[in-house]
Amino acid sequence: MYNIPLYLSAILFSFSVWNIVAEEYSNSWAVRINGGHEVANQIAKRHGFKFVSQTPFDDIYHFKSPIHPERSRRAATYHHNKLKSDPQILHADQQVIKTRHKRDLVEPAPSSESSKPELSYSPPVDPYWSHQWYLQATETTMNVIPAWIMGVSGKGVVVSVLDDGLEYKHSDLQANYDPHASFDYNSEDTDPSPRPDYSNTNKHGTRCAGEIAALKNDLCITGIAFNSSIGGIRMLDGAVTDMVEGSSLGYRPQHIDIYSSSWGPEDDGRTVDGPGSLAKKAFEDGVNRGRSGLGSIFVWASGNGGIHDSCNCDGYALSIYTISVSSVSQSNDSPWYSEKCSSTLTSTYSSGQNSQGKVISTDLKNSCTTQHTGTSASAPMAAGILALALEVNPHLTWRDIQHLVVLSSRSNGLHGTWTKNAMGYKVSPEFGFGVLDTYTLINRARNWITVGDQHSCSEQPDADQPMSLSGKNTILIKTTTDGCNYSQEKDTHVNSLEHVQVILSLTINSGTRGKIEISLCSPAGTKSVILQNRIYDTNKQGFNQWPLMSTHFWGERPQGEWQLSITSTDYTTATVGSIEFVFYGTNEQPPSLDCIPDSCHSECISSCANELSSGCDTCKNYRIRDTWDCVTECPSGYYPDTINKVCLNCSLNCNKCNSTHPTVCVECKQNFTLTNNSCSPLCPAGSYFNHDSDFHCQPCHESCLACIGGDNRECTSCSVGLFPLDGVCIDPVTECGDRMYKDSYSSCKPCPLGCLRCTSHDNCLECTKESHSLEHMCNMDCPGGFFYQKATHKCEECHPTCLTCMNGSDPTDCLTCTDGYQLSLEKACLPCCDFKHLLTACCNCTRDPKVSFKNTCSLIKLREESLLGELRYILMHTKPNTLIGWLVAFFVILVIGVIFLFFSFLYIFPKTKNCCPKSKVYNALPINHFQSLEDMQEMNFNKYES
Known part of the structure; x- marks a missing residue:
């Protein structure tokens, strides 16, 4: 039966000659301590151990000795005794290395x-x-x-x-x-x-x-x-x-x-x-x-x-x-x-x-x-x-x-x-x-029904059983059980078996353990070999409380006499130290075992989990994928997989489909029409196609005339008297949404562009962030003579002298000037004037091309807009207290006087044309166009001081 060359078998098991292998000890301990992680850590440090981790078990921790070898033939008795002597340690176990x-x-x-x-x-x-x-x-x-x-x-x-x-x-x-x-x-x-x-x-x-x-x-x-x-x-x-x-x-x-x-x-x-x-x-x-x-x-x-x-x-x-x-x-x-x-x-x-x-x-x-x-x-x-x-x-x-x-x-x-x-x-x-x-x-x-609680029943051998085995002999050890049904402990009542254990202690007197064979026979006559001969097992010690186990009695009743046969296949002799029979199972037979083939559905083969068509272990013909029912032929909406005997789904809404190409519909379900080998819904007006419903055509929301779903936000057109807004049909009499207003006919109308809330088409209450408020309207850009005020999100007026301005209402924010005004170097609009008005707050507008500073103005001349004003400014702010200081002042006055006489000569008969009438020079200049003389002097004081 096992076609293995003898030499291969010998090689495979040649390493099993030696019977006893010395244990190897690790440098790890399993230590049980009450008190938690921190207490265990402190105890490990106190005894020179390393705290490694907590195990998955309550109060058991992993310690390692850093000075003990990872593998050793000797137990670390000294270290072990240190742990055992600690009153806080309940148990300590040095770990033995296992061969796996x-x-x-x-x-x-x-x-x-x-x-x-x-x-x-x-x-x-x-x-x-x-x-x-x-x-x-x-x-x-x-x-x-x-x-x-x-x-x-x-x-x-x-x-x-x-x-x-x-x-x-x-x-x-x-x-x-x-x-x-x-x-x-x-x-x-x-x-x-x-x-x-x-x-x-x-x-x-x-x-x-x-x-x-x-x-x-x-x-x-x-x-x-x-x-x-x-x-x-x-x-x-x-x-x-x-x-x-x-x-x-x-x-x-x-x-x-x-x-x-x-x-x-x-x-x-x-x-x-x-x-x-x-x-x-x-x-x-x-x-x-x-x-x-x-x-x-x-x-x-x-x-x-x-x-x-x-x-x-x-x-x-x-x-x-x-x-x-x-x-x-x-x-x-x-x-x-x-x-x-x-x-x-x-x-x-x-x-x-x-x-x-x-x-x-x-x-x-x-x-x-x-x-x-x-x-x-x-x-x-x-x-x-x-x-x-x-x-x-x-x-x-x-x-x-x-x-x-x-x-x-x-x-x-x-x-x-x-x-x-x-x-x-x-x-x-x-x-x-x-x-x-x-x-x-x-x-x-x-559809499994959970089995009952696990019970266990333990029995000892009957009195006067043979406990000594001689060479080439068999002893029969018997025990009789009632399944512990008469015990006061109800969790020991066993009437349907799962596992059966024989916990055995056996001492070899002569020969080897591998020559022992053990079998167990149930009251129903079922025999199970629970230990075979093992020719390489030359151990001479035997077994110590070893739990031999069999599953071969599954579902049987334990009541009656059990027989344990222990056989020596050569001249080995042994003494049985102790035997315990343990029966595991349930008090009542599991429901899954009640069904016999005679009660199975007619579509089942041999066995089943219940009498329903879905309970068959194997179907005679086909099983429906969705319901698990066994059927003779596949019903509508399914096609047969003849190899795997399963009815698989046709594509959506198909009543019949091509078995080799299930996506190709041959016939559609009710309320569907066949188009290009697929089925499309035919839903009447005021309804939509619902995949999740057995009745696929479902009514739209009451506000919808037509829709793509049953929610009021899935309307494609509205009932009479309702107005569509973002897919929702709303009643304009009761409410209009954002960016809408009700007109005189109680209909919802959109607000003007850039308006967030409005009361009419020309009265905006709130603008969007991208637009600016101006006279109850929202503009994307401010018109001429206005500038955008970020703080208020509104368009505000420029200074009256400005035709256009930049960022505010100050006169120095002008970009262009109104008629009769000229833009200064400081971006202020000043009135135009001739030489005779040079001492006033105006700007020279000579058109003489020979004049080098034509069309230029500067606020520096506005301290009184004259050279005399400059002189007065110096005299007011310069306080010489030394001879040198007076000399400097005199020299400055002399230079200014010469310059004054020079320019006077050049302009004594200038060819000028007044840019603005004399009558309008002072009237056109607003009162607040410039600050007081003291303010103007202060404005440029730092320049002269430097």
């Missing part, structure tokens, strides 16, 4: 790929999609595509891969990466990226993650739950301790739904190992408190030890809290590496012989691999499928999921050793209950 192996295999040479049939369902466009043989619609399928066709893709579900890291920046993973589901316990930080090395040692976690959540795009592959959120917890690339495992398994249980683990103790055929105290606590806390009390879901790879090992010696795979997943090869056989055990719950496809297909997934350095193998590839597939079930029904408990897995695993076509238990379940030590069927799983999950 990834459950993938050595990569063989790639095999040639056979061509796959084309599907009518539009497949993903990922480059390696055609190589994902285990997802295609063939005999070796887990029925994932029908789940996708039903619109299920894992959206809203969070899965975290506990492994050697996650390359979350991979192009096929990055969009689904969830940093809140990720952590690095090897480096104590939030970045789960793998540690790079030359040989890409830490590729395992990235490969597992791709199977679950690789995007449906044009890169690499398509993950089973391609819309789920994926996280990575890096914990295998370093010293793995109980605290590392416990912290990883207990990381954010309210956020993470599914924990996927493809690792465990060595698959060497001699190791018996399992979770430590903190890891056990993480399992228990997870199922009791995780997901807001629904329970965390732990998916585990069963192991790659082959026929020489048993996953019943792996404390993680045989835990009642985990879903142990085995592998199926492309030929529907148990692969050569797969372990037999009674704790396996289900299987998924993976690699087999070298010539058979492998698993395709994402790989390091943003690449893809076609060589993912082992039960390491099977567990993530199961995690992805369970993510689909949680999307359909997020209220499933951890035990609901286990029941659904049992009911949704199919055995037909698988080549294994099958047993049918008393409830009719077919179960196998190679595959559990079979290969997981995704379509059946999500169909049952939709």
Whole structure:
């Protein structure tokens, strides 16, 4: 059955010769302290330890000794005693380094790929999609595509891969990466990226993650739950301790739904190992408190030890809290590496012989691999499928999921050793209950009725049972139970079984532990081998409270006599120290088990979740995508997918469509008309087409004559008497909006341009920011003789002498002057005058071209507008008190006098023309045109002073 050359088997297990391996101690301690984070930090400093972090468990903290080696064959007794002696420390445990192996295999040479049939369902466009043989619609399928066709893709579900890291920046993973589901316990930080090395040692976690959540795009592959959120917890690339495992398994249980683990103790055929105290606590806390009390879901790879090992010696795979997943090869056989055990719950496809297909997934350095193998590839597939079930029904408990897995695993076509238990379940030590069927799983999950509370009933062997085993002999140990139904403790009443444990202590007197075989038989006659022979297990110590477990009695009643057979297959002798039988299950049989094939709907094949047409596990003909009902023919509005047996939707409003081109309508629904192979709505006046209504034509708002929707803001024309404003039909008698006014006919009219509020077409109350108010109107620019006043947002008058002005009403802001005035150098408009009026406040306007300063004016001459005024100014503001000062003053007076006489001579007979009549010179000059003489003198005082 297992076609493996003997030499390959010998090489694979040659490292298992030695029986006893000395423990390695780390420099980490798990310390329990009451008082919180600050108290723990102070205690760590007091004893010379480094406070690392708080674990996910209440009052348990991670300490490290900086002076103790990271790995040591000796326990740090001195440091340990310091912690134990502290009265504030309730418990301290130095962490032992555990050997943990990834459950993938050595990569063989790639095999040639056979061509796959084309599907009518539009497949993903990922480059390696055609190589994902285990997802295609063939005999070796887990029925994932029908789940996708039903619109299920894992959206809203969070899965975290506990492994050697996650390359979350991979192009096929990055969009689904969830940093809140990720952590690095090897480096104590939030970045789960793998540690790079030359040989890409830490590729395992990235490969597992791709199977679950690789995007449906044009890169690499398509993950089973391609819309789920994926996280990575890096914990295998370093010293793995109980605290590392416990912290990883207990990381954010309210956020993470599914924990996927493809690792465990060595698959060497001699190791018996399992979770430590903190890891056990993480399992228990997870199922009791995780997901807001629904329970965390732990998916585990069963192991790659082959026929020489048993996953019943792996404390993680045989835990009642985990879903142990085995592998199926492309030929529907148990692969050569797969372990037999009674704790396996289900299987998924993976690699087999070298010539058979492998698993395709994402790989390091943003690449893809076609060589993912082992039960390491099977567990993530199961995690992805369970993510689909949680999307359909997020209220499933951890035990609901286990029941659904049992009911949704199919055995037909698988080549294994099958047993049918008393409830009719077919179960196998190679595959559990079979290969997981995704379509059946999500169909049952939709309307699942939550199972009752978990009860446990414990029994001891009957009196006078044989407890000594001699060579090549079998002893039979019996116990009788009533399912604890007569116990005062109601939570111990078990009438429908789930897991059965045998907690065993056994001492080897002579021979080896690997020669012991143990089987359990139920009152209904179902037999389950709970420990196989292991030829490499040469341990001479035996078992100490080891919890062997079987799922093969699922659904049976526990009442009656149970028989435990312990057999020595050679001359090994042993003594049984203690045995405890523990029965887990429910008080009442789960409703899902009440339905028998005879009560199924006529459209069902063999089994169902209920008697409705939507409860069939498999339909005889077609299943309607929207309702999940099984039907003989697809109804109106659907077309048949003959390969996947699903009725899919025609395009919108089609009654019948072309099955090969579903967007091409052949017949429309009522109130629609066929135009260019599509259906358009025919809605009467005063109505609109509503996609969300069964009656597609809906009336418009009462204010609308025509509309594009039912809201009053979606009118396209208004009823009589109403006026449209920004898509709203308003009543002008009651209200007009902004920039509107009611006219004498009570109609809403628009305000003039630039007006925000108005009472009529020529009376604006408020202007927009872009316009200016002027005489109750809004102008975009001010007219001549006005300027824009920013403070008031209005146009105000310029000075009366200005024809146009710049920024205000001051006479020095003129740009051009009115008639009879001339612009001075200081931008003031001064009246024109001749030489005779030079002493007054006017400006010379001579037109004589020989005069050098014609048409120029300056306020400096306005101190009295004469040379005499300049002299008077100097005499008033200069106070010489020395002889030199008087001489300077006399000299200045002399110079000014000479200049005065010179200009007088030039202008004694000037050819001038008065620019403005004498009668208007003084009258035209406003009183406030200039300030007083003192003000004018003060204006230019600084110039003369300088």
